[in-house]
Amino acid sequence: MSSPVPRETAIAVADVDHHYGAGEARKQALFGNRLDVRAGEIVIMTGPSGSGKTTLLTLIGTLRSVQAGSIRLFGTELAGLSPAEQVRMRRQIGFIFQAHNLLEALTARQNVKLALELSDTPPAEHDRRADAMLEAVGLGHRLHYKPRHLSVGQRQRVAIARALVNRPRIVLADEPTAALDQESGANVVALLRRLADDQGAAVMIVTHDNRILGVADRIVNMVDGRVVSDIRIRETMLICAILKQCDVFKEMSPSDLTDVAQKMAEERFPAGAAIIRQGESGEKFYVIAAGRAEVRRTAEGSAPAVAILGAGGFFGEVALLRDQPRNATVVALEPVVAYTLAKADFLGALRTHKSFEDQISAQLFHRG
Amino acid sequence: MGPAAQFILAWRMLADRPGRFLLSVTGVAFAVVIMFTQLGFLNGITDSSINLADRLRADLVVVHPQQEHLKSGVEFSHFLLQQVRDVPGVAAALPLYLSANYWANPQDGGRNRVLIIGVDLDDPMLDLPELAAHRDALRGPDTALFDRRARAELGAVAPGTRSTLAGRPVRVVGLFELGPNFAYEGHLLLGTANFLRLPRQRPDDVDLGLVRLAPGADPETVRQRIRDRLPGRLDVLTSAEVARRERDITTRKAPVGIVFGLGLLVGFAIGTVVCYQILFNEVSDHLPQFAMMKAIGHRPRFLAGIVLSEALILSGGGWVAGLAGGWGLYAFLEDRTALLMDLTAPRAGVIFVLTAGMCLLAGRLALKKVQATDPADLF
Numbered sequence: 001m002s003s004p005v006p007r008e009t010a011i012a013v014a015d016v017d018h019h020y021g022a023g024e025a026r027k028q029a030l031f032g033n034r035l036d037v038r039a040g041e042i043v044i045m046t047g048p049s050g051s052g053k054t055t056l057l058t059l060i061g062t063l064r065s066v067q068a069g070s071i072r073l074f075g076t077e078l079a080g081l082s083p084a085e086q087v088r089m090r091r092q093i094g095f096i097f098q099a100h101n102l103l104e105a106l107t108a109r110q111n112v113k114l115a116l117e118l119s120d121t122p123p124a125e126h127d128r129r130a131d132a133m134l135e136a137v138g139l140g141h142r143l144h145y146k147p148r149h150l151s152v153g154q155r156q157r158v159a160i161a162r163a164l165v166n167r168p169r170i171v172l173a174d175e176p177t178a179a180l181d182q183e184s185g186a187n188v189v190a191l192l193r194r195l196a197d198d199q200g201a202a203v204m205i206v207t208h209d210n211r212i213l214g215v216a217d218r219i220v221n222m223v224d225g226r227v228v229s230d231i232r233i234r235e236t237m238l239i240c241a242i243l244k245q246c247d248v249f250k251e252m253s254p255s256d257l258t259d260v261a262q263k264m265a266e267e268r269f270p271a272g273a274a275i276i277r278q279g280e281s282g283e284k285f286y287v288i289a290a291g292r293a294e295v296r297r298t299a300e301g302s303a304p305a306v307a308i309l310g311a312g313g314f315f316g317e318v319a320l321l322r323d324q325p326r327n328a329t330v331v332a333l334e335p336v337v338a339y340t341l342a343k344a345d346f347l348g349a350l351r352t353h354k355s356f357e358d359q360i361s362a363q364l365f366h367r368g
Numbered sequence: 369m370g371p372a373a374q375f376i377l378a379w380r381m382l383a384d385r386p387g388r389f390l391l392s393v394t395g396v397a398f399a400v401v402i403m404f405t406q407l408g409f410l411n412g413i414t415d416s417s418i419n420l421a422d423r424l425r426a427d428l429v430v431v432h433p434q435q436e437h438l439k440s441g442v443e444f445s446h447f448l449l450q451q452v453r454d455v456p457g458v459a460a461a462l463p464l465y466l467s468a469n470y471w472a473n474p475q476d477g478g479r480n481r482v483l484i485i486g487v488d489l490d491d492p493m494l495d496l497p498e499l500a501a502h503r504d505a506l507r508g509p510d511t512a513l514f515d516r517r518a519r520a521e522l523g524a525v526a527p528g529t530r531s532t533l534a535g536r537p538v539r540v541v542g543l544f545e546l547g548p549n550f551a552y553e554g555h556l557l558l559g560t561a562n563f564l565r566l567p568r569q570r571p572d573d574v575d576l577g578l579v580r581l582a583p584g585a586d587p588e589t590v591r592q593r594i595r596d597r598l599p600g601r602l603d604v605l606t607s608a609e610v611a612r613r614e615r616d617i618t619t620r621k622a623p624v625g626i627v628f629g630l631g632l633l634v635g636f637a638i639g640t641v642v643c644y645q646i647l648f649n650e651v652s653d654h655l656p657q658f659a660m661m662k663a664i665g666h667r668p669r670f671l672a673g674i675v676l677s678e679a680l681i682l683s684g685g686g687w688v689a690g691l692a693g694g695w696g697l698y699a700f701l702e703d704r705t706a707l708l709m710d711l712t713a714p715r716a717g718v719i720f721v722l723t724a725g726m727c728l729l730a731g732r733l734a735l736k737k738v739q740a741t742d743p744a745d746l747f
């Protein structure tokens with residue numbers, strides 16, 4: 001199981017409203033939106049037509065000016081940028097438009113170079129870089145073809161090569177696979193996944209193509225100008241897989257498991273850190289996703305190790321159930337990635353799931 | 369990324385559709401040919417109008433104060449010329465006689481209006497080399513030199529041809545070159561003695577007094593002395609001023625100059641409209657592509673460079689094609705009208721500047737559309 005290094009926030013949207021038109025025709029398209037996308041994440045945006053997806057995407061892409069609220073790209077505030085600064089900011093972003101809008105008069109290579117010319121890449125490198133990028137999208141044999149001699153899918157891949165050739169740290173795509181067949185679509189998505197994983201790019205995709213949902217780290221759903229749900233798919237699946245290995249959660253239905261997983265937050269601890277301390281009051285339940293930790297129980301001055309927990313191990317439930325102080329200390333032996341569930345959520349899950357409660361009671365009895 | 373990149377891109381965009389590009393260049397060339405024609409006529413008329421004035425080799429020229437141009441026929445008395453001769457600094461002051469009259473075509477007898485020039489054979493103060501060669505022959509009675517470049521209607525004339533000039537028999541003893549203009553179909557050159565034998569010609573009706581200065585004399589000083597000596601009775605000009613006067617009267621006061629000057633403007637306006645139409649279509653077809661370039665971070669200046677480069681390429685292509693057309697047209701018109709139709713480098717340059725100007729103006733207008741595109745509309 002991969003445990004990605006913590007990434008910085010690439011896109012930070014806070015309290016963003018947006019209005020179109022003026023006077024009588026003034027119409028609000030976005031309402032107080034909040035969204036954070038970390039580097040290396042792929043976020044898929046869905047929602048009914050007219051819900052504001054494109055508006056949000058164009059605001060993040062510096063194609064529209066921020067009217068209210070704040071959008072930061074790697075820390076740089078977009079609100080209040082001058083037109084020239086906006087143009088400069090756009091160079092940091094890879095755009096994949098629904099209509100590819102390649103220059104008809106230029107070959108595939110020349111089209112890709114049109115973007116390269118905006119980077120600091122020395123001109124002598126341009127051909128090589130453009131060719132390598134086209135190679136990567138499977139068009140190494142079409143370098144000197146003009147768009148009219150390429151298939152729809154091939155054109156879209158040239159556009160994607162153009163968007164990615166400068167290795168942007170942010171990629172914004174609108175229906176990138178709409179014009180593609182199953183296989184080309186899968187290739188494009190794999191390419192975006194690689195860009196996110198290898199170069200830590202933050203990728204936002206507006207799509208209705210549910211064939212590509214699997215690639216996403218998160219799915220953001222918008223309705224009527226608001227982000228109504230933000231599901232961390234990959235993380236949730238990761239947590240469910242861990243929970244599934246724990247004795248306590250083994251019997252839970254997948255949907256209940258998903259509910260629990262979505263309420264859990266990731267926490268990281270360096271080697272040697274105390275995750276919980278004996279005698280403190282208990283606020284959270286812990287599941288270890290990666291790394292090993294040691295359970296120590298203090299008795300008459302000495303603190304002998306009573307157990308070693310690895311991936312899939314869990315602890316902290318006793319204090320929550322009995323409303324007692326922690327009865328042991330847990331120390332990370334190596335860097336530990338854990339998912340935590342707050343006390344209220346933990347108890348809530350218990351109440352709705354009878355067998356779960358029984359299991360826990362049995363567990364408590366067993367651990368005594 | 370320098371202007372070269374924008375120029376290459378503009379070229380590729382135009383060359384991508386060769387058929388359309390050729391059509392566009394033809395459109396621009398059409399406007400260029402119109403401008404060439406108008407400029408050709410304008411220059412042809414002015415060049416021709418000063419054909420005589422251009423040959424004057426006098427240091428100063430005295431004329432009647434009311435003479436507006438050489439063909440106005442306002443003359444002055446020979447007596448005044450004698451007084452000019454007495455002014456210190458004047459080495460010679462000789463009359464030049466002009467008279468409009470009819471020449472009979474030796475073949476069919478048809479009458480044609482010509483300008484007859486009477487010159488002092490010993491000191492003509494004219495840049496007409498043929499005059500010296502035929503000086504002695506011109507001393508014979510009823511002799512004349514005939515303008516080789518006169519209009520064809522005047523007939524086939526060679527040394528020895530006999531015909532009628534102003535109702536008197538005349539014998540052509542040689543040819544010289546001047547060319548017709550809008551007022552006269554041709555010119556004939558006579559010695560003073562022969563000129564004064566023509567009907568109604570008196571020695572006292574001098575059209576121009578040609579003045580040669582003594583060596584070292586200052587033209588301005590002498591000009592002032594002549595004015596002081598004969599206040600209000602003579603105007604004193606230089607040869608260049610006489611030529612300028614002729615040119616001005618044709619281009620500004622005479623309707624022909626205004627007509628063709630306006631024609632030039634109309635050609636420019638037509639060209640601008642044609643060019644705008646071409647560029648507007650070109651830009652409209654590529655609008656999403658321009659928007660895309662904006663979206664990925666190309667500066668407005670870069671896009672402007674592309675559109676203006678397209679305009680320049682069109683003007684260059686149109687100019688070359690129009691130049692070829694204009695050259696052919698000039699040859700044709702010169703043959704037909706015998707007007708001077710010189711396609712000189714500066715004139716071709718003027719047309720290029722006008723062509724580039726009209727295309728850039730059109731490009732500037734078409735650019736508005738590019739500037740108005742919103743890259744946000746691409747999503």
Ligand SMILES: Nc1ncnc2c1ncn2[C@@H]1O[C@H](COP(=O)(O)OP(=O)(O)O)[C@@H](O)[C@H]1O
Nearest residue numbers: 020021029047048049050051052053054055056
């Ligand atoms: N350029 C525009 N001018 C005016 N209203 C717009 C414009 N673009 C979008 N809207 C309106 O804003 C709302 C959100 O649109 P949009 O962001 O395009 O939604 P989506 O991409 O989810 O379909 C819609 O009600 C739409 O009509």
Ligand SMILES: [Mg+2]
Nearest residue numbers: 050053054747
């Ligand atoms: Mg949309």
